[in-house]
Amino acid sequence: MNIVKTIVLFIIFAILAAYVYFYEIKGGEERELSEKEAKKLLTFDKDSVDIIEIRSVFNRFYFEKANDTWQIKNPVETGGDKSSIDAMLNTLTGMNMIRSFSIKDGEQTDYGLVGRSYLVIFQLKNGQRDSVRFGDDTPVGSNVFASKGDTTVYTVSSSAKNAVTKKLFDWRDKSITKIKQADVKEFNLKNTHGNFHFVKEGTNWSIKKPREVKAENSAVDAVLRKFESGKAKSVASETMENPDDFNLSRPAYQIDLYVGEGKAHKHIILSSIKNNVSHVKDDSRPQVMTVDSLFIRDINKTFFQFRYKKISEYNNNAVDSIVVTQGDSSFYLLRDKNDDWHLGGEKKLKSWKMNSFLNTIKNLTAKSFLSENVSSPIKFGLAQPKRKVEIYHNGALVQAVYLTEDNNKKVAFSPNSKMVVEIEDSSYNNLEFKVDDFIDTSVTTDEEST
Secondary structure: OHHHHHHHHHHHHHHHHHHHHHHHHHHHHHHHHHHHHHHEOOOOOHHHEEEEEEEOOOOEEEEEEEOOEEEEEEOOOEEEOHHHHHHHHHHHHOOEOOEEEEOOOOOHHHHOOOOOOEEEEEEEOOOOEEEEEEEEEOOOOOEEEEEOOOOEEEEEEHHHHHOOOOOHHHHEOOEOOOOOHHHEEEEEEEEOOEEEEEEEEOOEEEEEEOOOEEEOHHHHHHHHHHHHHOEOOEEEEOOOOOHHHHOOOOOOEEEEEEEOOOOEEEEEEEOOOEOOEEEEEEOOOOOEEEEEHHHHHHHOOOHHHHEOOEOOOOOHHHOOEEEEEEOOEEEEEEEOOOOOEEEOOOEEEOHHHHHHHHHHHHOOEOOEEEEOOOOOOHHHOOOOOOEEEEEEEOOEEEEEEEEEEEOOEEEEEEOOOOEEEEOOHHHHHHOOOOHHHHEOOOOOHHHHHO
């Protein structure tokens, strides 16, 4: 009898569990989803749309989607701004009705749903069409009236109407040109400081003209970044009939990009700045656009700004000893297996101070270049430098820097780079080895001897 009761109780429990799962949990989720769907004015998926038309008394726009990109077909034929059009679609397909009520036919005008309304028509990939019309703001709340073309009026968030009441410039593609920075392997740049030829070798850029030197990657990348992601401030004209109208018959700036393995050529010209804007024309597009002076700033650099300025390169972690010579005094700095530094193998040195010292040497940057390809920098007062820093790894010299003052300039020479450069006063001062500043006074005598 007890077995029968147990079986009956188990069956009842199973039925209750199934009820709770399928009706309360699963069914609750489905009912919640149904309620959400019931509140939506537009029930299609945003990715199923391939044509959008926006009509109003102010303008008419016609967008077509192809290969995941939007094209504007009316009022001009040009590329569309995917982010703007997709954002509008996201807003409208996520739009919920707040309330609804019926009106008599002919009363649509009272709610701004005729004449001054905005009608948005959608065509789906399966050929079906849908639409929504936006009217006036509601008297109370941040909402607007909307309709589906019949005598039912809905109120929806005003953000839905704001998503469609935009100007042509908001909808259009505002990119200066179509490139990916990573695909550019070579380019020529003309600016107010001269003509430059850049070539990418591995992961680094080199300047080939006007002189062959290593380039500052960040400075070159900044130029390409402008042309990949920079946006036009406005469209000056849909076509360029006369270059003189835009000060482009003799452009102040010009860039020729060679993209990809096949080195496809892109040619872009820019005018001098007037009223804080420069006119831009990409040969592959009919429009003349404008950019502001900040766009020009990154491309109008000097040879010095484009070139690599560090004179010292090595791996800080591989350094195990340093010899600093100052006048008649020499200091031997040794690093132990625990990465602790010691003066002459005895007095412990402050770790942060040594790290700062090493970083100053590694990041030593030219303020100006005094001479290059120098084998002996005697004429710059470096035959007997005021200071010399030599960096070693496993007994081998990996880097040396000679420092002095010459004609009120702080001068540095690196035999590795064969360059004599002027450096900042702060860098020169930071490379003075003041023993008392480096000694770690928190270490006791017993600890040092240990």
